[in-house]
Amino acid sequence: MPFDDLDRLDDDALLVLYANGDPAAARLLTARLAPVVHAHAYRLLGDAAEAEDITQEALMRLWQIAPDWRQGEAKVTTWLYRVTANLVTDRHRRRRGGTVDIDAIPEPEDGQPGVVEQMQVRARAEALQDALETLPDRQRQAVVLRHLEGLANPDIAHVMGIGVEAVESLTARGKRGLAKALSGLKETLGYRDDD
Amino acid sequence: MTDRRDDPEGLEVFFDAARRDRPRLSDDALARMTAQALDMQPGRAAAPAPVARRGFWSQLIATIGGWPALAGLATAGVAGLWIGAVPPAMLQTLASDLTGAAETTEDDIYLVDPIPGYMLSLNLAEGS
Structure with a gap:
């Protein structure tokens, strides 16, 4: 299916296509969901590098459960928020009192x-x-x-x-x-x- | 401007800033995650090695039914050859009874066709 047509599908339908082996669905879902998960993880953690690790881990779990995903039962993003929060909680248990990594945030361009x-x-x-x-x-x-x-x-x-x-x-x-x-x-x- | 009744703590300006200044995922990280998604995708396991093309004889043997069938065929062939070369007496008697073949060489003369039918038609065609 062409990329533009896939773009009209919701995450749920794309995940079914992903499970059926459609590589375009894999690319589109990653492009759509990775920034959402990363932003959420960053806001909960305050560390861009750790947020990146968590994004990778959360998406890996999504790909693992993709073949068993039941369409229409839950929103993919809701599921990911939950997984992300659990992963963040695990990190918080390991390290307490972290600070915002301001250097990791890109600076605005001059001019x-x-x-x-x-x-x-x-x-x-x-x-x-x-x-x-x-x-x-x-x-x-x-x-x-x-x-x-x-x-x-x-x-x-x-x-x-x-x-x-x-x-x-x-x-x-x-x-x-x-x-x-x-x-x-x-x-x-x-x-x-x-x- | 945000209505104070909806935002008594005056936080909306900060929420709005945070929504606009969304933390950006690096292109490298996105590429890595895309590669991971493709690697883990069901149905994308390594393709099986192509089956080598079989030669004429191996195809023929396979068509017949493999080596066991070929062994049976060879046995039947040898048995046929044996019976032909050294026919059992019973088989000879049976064959002559069935065909009613002439028993003398005199009778055999009458069985010879001096001008076969197709030769005759050929001669007639050339003569005309």
């Missing part, structure tokens, strides 16, 4: 229009990442899934294996923690300019 704005966006994103690191694991996961990945609460409940009310509670406490961690930075990051 581009809106460089100042880009730098401000990056500074805010980095500040948020630092603040996320101060939260307990479950609160961080709930906040990231809700506000950065854009999942609905029932989906988050499914990913985290808890009830919707527990998700709401974790998200609320996480946001209060973030607000506290970021309170001193609002002035320096130009937050007041947006009001």
Whole structure:
């Protein structure tokens, strides 16, 4: 099947094609899912290199279960968020108190229009990442899934294996923690300019 | 601008920045992961070695039914040759009874055709 036609298929259908040996489906699924998993792992871990390892491991698990994947039962991304979170938890157990690897984030190119704005966006994103690191694991996961990945609460409940009310509670406490961690930075990051 | 009622903690500006400044996966890493996906893909195991082309005799033997069938054929051939060369007495008697063949050489003369039918038709065609 041509690449453009495959592009219209959802992840579920592509995974079935992958299991049937379609190499174009393998390429497209990797191009689609690897950045999503990597971003999620980075936000939970704050380390780009470790996020890369976790992405590779999570995708490897997806390819392994591909022949047994039952179409329509679960979203591929939801499944991956869950696997990613489990892998991140394993890493957290091994190392505590990690910091954001700012060097691993590509620098904005000079001379581009809106460089100042880009730098401000990056500074805010980095500040948020630092603040996320101060939260307990479950609160961080709930906040990231809700506000950065854009999942609905029932989906988050499914990913985290808890009830919707527990998700709401974790998200609320996480946001209060973030607000506290970021309170001193609002002035320096130009937050007041947006009001 | 975000409504304060929807965002009492004032965090949306940070969430928005984080969504826009998505951490980028390097091209090398993506290439490595694509290669891994292809390696692990079902049905992409190493192809079996091609079967060598068989010669005429091996094909013939296979068609007959292999070496056991060929051994049977050879046995039947030898037996046929043996019976032809040294026929058993019973078989000779049976054969002469069935064919009613002449017993004397005198009778054999009458059995000779001096001008076979096709020679006759050939001569007639040339003479005309």
